Amino acid sequence: MTIDNKIQAGNTQTFKDDCIFPPVGDLEIRWRAVQKYLLEAGGDACLIATHVNIYYLTGMVFTGFVYFSVEGYPLYFVQRSFGCEGAQIVAIRKPEDIPGLLKARNIPLPKNLFLEADQISHSEFLRLEAAFNPEKTGNATAILKKARMIKTPWEIGQFRISAAKHAEAYRTIPSLFKEGMRDIDFQTEIERQMRKHGSIGIFRTFGGNMDIFMGSLLTGDNAGMPSPYDFALGGGGMHPCLPIGATGEVIKKGNSVMVDMAGNFTAYMSDMTRVFSFGKLSEKALDAHKLSMEMHDRLMAEGKEGTACADIYKWSLAMAEKAGFGENFMGIKQQAKFVGHGVGIEINELPVLMERSKDLLQSGCVFAFEPKFVLPGTGAVGNENTYLVTETGIEKMTVLTEEIILLLDAV
Amino acid sequence: MTIDNKIQAGNTQTFKDDCIFPPVGDLEIRWRAVQKYLLEAGGDACLIATHVNIYYLTGMVFTGFVYFSVEGYPLYFVQRSFGCEGAQIVAIRKPEDIPGLLKARNIPLPKNLFLEADQISHSEFLRLEAAFNPEKTGNATAILKKARMIKTPWEIGQFRISAAKHAEAYRTIPSLFKEGMRDIDFQTEIERQMRKHGSIGIFRTFGGNMDIFMGSLLTGDNAGMPSPYDFALGGGGMHPCLPIGATGEVIKKGNSVMVDMAGNFTAYMSDMTRVFSFGKLSEKALDAHKLSMEMHDRLMAEGKEGTACADIYKWSLAMAEKAGFGENFMGIKQQAKFVGHGVGIEINELPVLMERSKDLLQSGCVFAFEPKFVLPGTGAVGNENTYLVTETGIEKMTVLTEEIILLLDAV
Numbered sequence: 001m002t003i004d005n006k007i008q009a010g011n012t013q014t015f016k017d018d019c020i021f022p023p024v025g026d027l028e029i030r031w032r033a034v035q036k037y038l039l040e041a042g043g044d045a046c047l048i049a050t051h052v053n054i055y056y057l058t059g060m061v062f063t064g065f066v067y068f069s070v071e072g073y074p075l076y077f078v079q080r081s082f083g084c085e086g087a088q089i090v091a092i093r094k095p096e097d098i099p100g101l102l103k104a105r106n107i108p109l110p111k112n113l114f115l116e117a118d119q120i121s122h123s124e125f126l127r128l129e130a131a132f133n134p135e136k137t138g139n140a141t142a143i144l145k146k147a148r149m150i151k152t153p154w155e156i157g158q159f160r161i162s163a164a165k166h167a168e169a170y171r172t173i174p175s176l177f178k179e180g181m182r183d184i185d186f187q188t189e190i191e192r193q194m195r196k197h198g199s200i201g202i203f204r205t206f207g208g209n210m211d212i213f214m215g216s217l218l219t220g221d222n223a224g225m226p227s228p229y230d231f232a233l234g235g236g237g238m239h240p241c242l243p244i245g246a247t248g249e250v251i252k253k254g255n256s257v258m259v260d261m262a263g264n265f266t267a268y269m270s271d272m273t274r275v276f277s278f279g280k281l282s283e284k285a286l287d288a289h290k291l292s293m294e295m296h297d298r299l300m301a302e303g304k305e306g307t308a309c310a311d312i313y314k315w316s317l318a319m320a321e322k323a324g325f326g327e328n329f330m331g332i333k334q335q336a337k338f339v340g341h342g343v344g345i346e347i348n349e350l351p352v353l354m355e356r357s358k359d360l361l362q363s364g365c366v367f368a369f370e371p372k373f374v375l376p377g378t379g380a381v382g383n384e385n386t387y388l389v390t391e392t393g394i395e396k397m398t399v400l401t402e403e404i405i406l407l408l409d410a411v
Numbered sequence: 412m413t414i415d416n417k418i419q420a421g422n423t424q425t426f427k428d429d430c431i432f433p434p435v436g437d438l439e440i441r442w443r444a445v446q447k448y449l450l451e452a453g454g455d456a457c458l459i460a461t462h463v464n465i466y467y468l469t470g471m472v473f474t475g476f477v478y479f480s481v482e483g484y485p486l487y488f489v490q491r492s493f494g495c496e497g498a499q500i501v502a503i504r505k506p507e508d509i510p511g512l513l514k515a516r517n518i519p520l521p522k523n524l525f526l527e528a529d530q531i532s533h534s535e536f537l538r539l540e541a542a543f544n545p546e547k548t549g550n551a552t553a554i555l556k557k558a559r560m561i562k563t564p565w566e567i568g569q570f571r572i573s574a575a576k577h578a579e580a581y582r583t584i585p586s587l588f589k590e591g592m593r594d595i596d597f598q599t600e601i602e603r604q605m606r607k608h609g610s611i612g613i614f615r616t617f618g619g620n621m622d623i624f625m626g627s628l629l630t631g632d633n634a635g636m637p638s639p640y641d642f643a644l645g646g647g648g649m650h651p652c653l654p655i656g657a658t659g660e661v662i663k664k665g666n667s668v669m670v671d672m673a674g675n676f677t678a679y680m681s682d683m684t685r686v687f688s689f690g691k692l693s694e695k696a697l698d699a700h701k702l703s704m705e706m707h708d709r710l711m712a713e714g715k716e717g718t719a720c721a722d723i724y725k726w727s728l729a730m731a732e733k734a735g736f737g738e739n740f741m742g743i744k745q746q747a748k749f750v751g752h753g754v755g756i757e758i759n760e761l762p763v764l765m766e767r768s769k770d771l772l773q774s775g776c777v778f779a780f781e782p783k784f785v786l787p788g789t790g791a792v793g794n795e796n797t798y799l800v801t802e803t804g805i806e807k808m809t810v811l812t813e814e815i816i817l818l819l820d821a822v
Contacts, residue, residue, distance in 0.1 A: 020650060021651060050619060050620065061652060117533040119619065120619065121528065122528040122529075122531060122537075124529075184606075192600075200649055200653050208461060208530065211462060211613055213612030214612065228473050238609075239677070240432060240678075243471075266652075267652035334491060
């Protein structure tokens, strides 16, 4: 069976630059990874229903499902197919049509069907399970997470595009600041620059309760406010329905401004935090920021294939404690128990740099490292960069000055 | 048992305006509605885990669960409670702690426990079910959707705030346009104005596969492009990972520009579409827009408590067909099979104005009505307004000129 790209071709009419679609060879790397992990987990097939995983597996978003056996090519079961045709594309009205269509193609129905148990709703899981009536079901979310942890060459290229635009957009930040600005107004101007540089806007997270808009800007003591989300830092937010980030406070002299906006200039997000300062920060804050920079240097020097993610967390915490910043590390009232995380189509992918992680860095992992400190009276300091694990070490993808950047030089 | 508001008090420190928290009496209306529907469905209790429903039931977002029996007051089981205390607030480490804590309070465990089956993941459903081990489980999503369909006085007030700011932000739109602008650049400037007027940013939708950023701006033939989402119209989008809305095309003379941004200035979103025109539109487009305005007039004249939602769809379609616009109604290639929808914390709530709806309009319903037409060569026309069903009729919440608004008057 050969790959038929007509569905892609049918969709390209509105896009000028073909390279925004992954080459089939690159998709094939992903399909083989999913098949390998599926086989290891004892599955016969998986049926993928979420847009993020459909995008990962096809380079497109469509209404429908991707069906995979442990061998051969995936089938795209598409609702609303608008006449798209091809060897891999099968039009359906509803998921219950799929088993009959597989039989018609002499494809045996799976005994052990994997569905995205951590992502699709209970109701949808039951519906898909009933349509196939397999002997057993397994968790396709775990399989896809594992596959998505190791990025393909095209995906790595997408990160490079995101990271470059991310840095370009951040370079405009000092010019956007005016004395007397509220945190939210500064953030709004940064959001506009992100969009002007090509941000697609939505900030994809894994997990139903992980709401955030385009990212966060924290100044002063708001940086220490806990929030109900599993991001590194919190902030009180502008409204009780989204208690995270800027609160509408005027940015004060002597306070830091930490900018952590998602680099979603492609489907693959870079994650980058830089610290801005309106007036001079306290010596203690400068020391803590320097310590964060030293941690980044250590990661670049020591990190490589095989490094345990847990160890990175442990030495970061140890360095913080040794320098007397243990209580400021990753928050105050509520301290995040990780110092970094994989990034990709979603901001919180594998691996997680935390104590109980069993993951080792592998070539092709792309992750954010974000040792941050919250100083009462000042705010948050510390950088975040996105790194690629290569065969020879670690490459920094988010290249931009790491010193604290002065706002209104003259002040 | 009396209501203890300490958890609210604990959260207000970052908020200046107390009225952004609902009064307890208003929450109580919601609790009673949920209890009534739960009892009718044969449930003993429900355990709510999603942030949208936690916000609906408490006026806050926290990490944890809301537990409800069919009588009495809900309990807030809070992870990361930061010392918040109160009769209704119980600190937990994990959901498995809840049954023991209920027993300790002499609250019998439910035989029929309702969980948010259409919202939480299959894995989370199984985990919560195992923690309680009830004889039966039911679907709390359906219960909450029904309760959320009828808005309380405070919720209606929040819509009024959103709708007023929505109109104010839209009034700036003509001043943002410049000849030669791309659709996405025009949208970016509108997004900024929405934020400056207080938009909280995130656009909440029901359903895992309903991605959108802050709303959509459609010009020319892009308005007829199908998309994989269940919004009224589509558009090709800027990137294959989010195929909806603006595509980066320059806005052409003689084309319409349809602006449909979410009015999320509070947790309760108004939905409003207005049409802008760069140069004069074709007579046919002007006729179709007039027809949309007539449909809005008819809704205002005839709509009232007891009106069948299906009937509104049917007469809208009939009016479109009679005027020769049947093929342009709600899209071309892909026509939406609804002409409106309930709005609230999420943009797609009950009721849905579609042929197979069995819902009747009830006092307290807030819904968007959006009869739109796509004209090849021109783009989309037709308005969208948010309406409140009152005891005496229908009130328009989104008050702003409904004529097509000229961009660059001099052209």
